[in-house]
Amino acid sequence: MTSRRFWKRFSLELRFGLTSKLFWVVMALWTVMVVSVTQSMQGITAEIYLTQSFYLTSTVFISICTATLTLMNASRSRRHNFLALELSLPIDFEVPFAQYLGNLTLNLGLLIPPLVAALTLGPLRSFLYGLDTYLATQLISISFVSLLTFWAARRFGARPVSFFLIFGIWMFFASIPNPLRPINTSFPAVTLLSILRVGMDPFWVNDLFGKVSQGALYTWFDLFYVGVTVSLIFLWRQRYSRSQFGVFSRLGWVGLGIGLIVTVGAAGIYLNSFTAHLQAADAYAGALTTANEEDRVSISTYDLAYRSEGEQVFITAEMTIQNVSQGAVDQFLLTLFHTLAVTDANYPIEREGHTLTVRLDAPLAPGDRVTLRLSYEGPLDYWETVIGTVRRPYFVTSDAVYLPYYAMWYPTVGTRMQAHALSDSYATAPIASLPAQHFRLQILDGSLPFASNLPQTDAGVFYGENVTWVSLFGSQRMISPAQAEVTLVTSNVYEQKSAGDLNDIQALHRAYSRYFPEVPVDSVTALMFDEADMASTLCVPESGSIAFLGLPPVQNQVLLVLNPLDALTDAGPVTESAAQFVADSYWSQLGGPLEDCQYEDPTARMEARRAINAFLWRTAHTDEADAALDEAALPPLAQALLTLQREQGDAGVIRVLEQLPQQSDAFFASDDAAAYLEWMRGD
Amino acid sequence: MSIEVTQVSKRYGKVQALDNVTLSINKGIFGLLGPNGAGKTTLMRILATLTPFDSGSVVVNGHDLQRFPGKVRQSLGYLPQDFGFYPDLTAYQTLDYIGTMKNVPPQRLQADIQALLELVNLSDVARRKVKGFSGGMRQRLGIAQALLGDPQVLIVDEPTAGLDPEERVRFRNLLSRLSSDRTVLLSTHIVGDIEAVSTNIAILNKGRLIFAGQSSGLLDQAQGYVWELTVPQSEWEKIERQTTIVSSRTHGSQITMRVLAHQQPTPDAQPETPTLEDIYLAVVHDFILPVSEEAAAK
Ligand SMILES: Nc1ncnc2c1ncn2[C@@H]1O[C@H](COP(=O)(O)OP(=O)(O)OP(=O)(O)O)[C@@H](O)[C@H]1O
């Protein structure tokens, strides 16, 4: 590897590339593009958006250039007819390998200098934010493209088989499952999406698939372009001679020209499709500057009066602000959705995007409180478009109000980033976790029935103490049975079924707190989302309609929303796929494994979960007619648990439940209740 | 040190570049003669392991070429007909690169390169970039690279193309010297090149082997078919119909011709001693000589 031959060939290839005018032209062009894009970014959130699009475009561009440069180098070699000589030399693998690495190093010239130029010129924090991913993706992309092109050209010349080889190998590469999170879209769909990716909402790509699978998507996209380039080469191919690089010189140029046009066009479409987003993005300016306001002030009480007219929301808020820091506070930041305009306030307020800066007239001493009165109004409607499906994370229309806690519809302390452009963990950052002593929400608008996670204490009044989150839903189509600790929001289309689901959930919920006594009930969501424990027992296999579960609890509340689109929009019952989409995307955001419940999971572990479900369900229904349920019809594991419960009581069951997750799949594959029981007893 | 070519055929689309060629090449210079498109380069590229062939077999120094191309390459010096160098390397760097690829030991390489540059008369321009070289200089550099590593088998495809007469003579002498202890396969369509250095020849035409063996044998077989005659210019066409004209020169209204003919073409035609050139042209013009490989080999 470090032999003389290796280095000789490596440096020769590098030298050959560096003496190519094409290389310098492409690099200069790309540097100009990178610098102009990065320099045109205004506001840090705009940067995030642009960075995303830039990353996408850049991957495509660099891949095309890599393929083209590799072919061009081969073609120059051909033009100078050097290969005629070299091929007869007694060279082995290390020489072409050195040539490949030289070529790769050369292609990295497309990546590093433009980046260095951009980073030297501008403070691009968000650009740096994803730099590691970017570099990794690019490196993989470049290595792969040049390897394939290089190898195919060297091995097969310009034969159709090279094309299919590149295609086939690339497909395989692109479809390698994401090790971090499964791509929850089927294989052909991914292909389609990636091909249509131009003009598509890149937030969504990121949001749904996460960083790594995004890399796979990139790869698909690159494949598309490499495919175009390579097929062009074949279209123009006139003569083929094995072990010679046929006709690349002219075709290389054509390929490059088309690649450039397509890429610049794609970049243009991207940037254009951002105009709307950019307006929103500007509103988020400064969003990344986490001010840690929570450390300085907190809002201890909320009194909100809510009214909506058509699409307009009118809210008057009275809040008690307390200085929780050690020093005096004369101004602080609040977050409020950027389309909600402040019409009246008892302190001067400056607005920038989501962020309100409140200036007090006198510094607030540590521990002191002040009352902030704020009136704000405006539309609140946020859409995300995904091919074939619309996602509308929050909205207010004349027919429906859907204001989950993350809609920023009430002021919270500090600045929040609500950019879906970054990974999920950021998008669902600790938005609105209020330690409010009380939250009173009065609805002045009688036209719609409303539901909230806050208990309804009076007609049109929701009130809770020690509140961490507040969601508000309103719809004519909605029913909201609130029983004990669970509030259910769902469509009346599913009334019967939802009531049944609610019953199940409540039973499970109670059963949970019983069998995991050390887990406080109000943190049951955290428990639910933890795959390692028996979180997914909450998935009731029969209730395929659970679309949206697990809004964070308030006090001892679990808010359960089934079929939110259906319940809250006037679009009529949504299609299965839309509901599925919402379910998948929300669950992927929340990190939950709902898909295990939605799709028949044949694995033994899944069966075990069902068995535990059945057991919990059965024990939660001891009093009623359910007691008459045929125990023998239960899964063997559930039967064993029931027997154990009779023998050893809840303590025994808790001990066993804690040990179950560590058992192997083979353990769960057994259908012998007696064997299970023996194991449980013996333990 | 031998090359055995057995019934090798190669087809490019509709063109039968080589048609069932069988050849045995041993130590010394072997000349491959043939007009343009005869298949010389194709055969040499096959021997240099660059072109796969359709059928037949090639054994070089006991190694089957198709199965052990690497082994064959190790003992091979090859000068392609069309080749090029990286234009930004100097003559010295080029040889250094190729010598390294040929695994010439580093401690020997520098001296070898100097000697070879001397041999091909390029010492003065060793530090100049190849892109500034004339065609002849490139050709000489090509010869030098083929000789790097002291190969046992030297395959040179039209090596004298583009060389001036002085260089051409120098090169012939060089090949003669080299052939004393190795196999040299030389292709050309310049008969004089071969005549001067090689006694073993093969003639290819349209992919078929017309003749292979000692050139003396070939000359013997052509004995009695070469004539010189002088006729009035007006009779040119008649003679052309009856014979194959090898050369002609006019003086006044008369024209003197060297022709190939199975019988005495005119009563005053004088029989001539055949030269290789005559035979070569006969082949090119499809003049049937009663020679066969067996006859020639005798
Ligand atoms: N790569 C190729 N593709 C298609 N046909 C080819 C190829 N190489 C050679 N040929 C054809 O094969 C035949 C033999 O060509 P070759 O180059 O071997 O002849 P040659 O004897 O070397 O001629 P020259 O004296 O002109 O160099 C020619 O008809 C040529 O057109």
Ligand SMILES: [Mg+2]
């Ligand atoms: Mg030739």
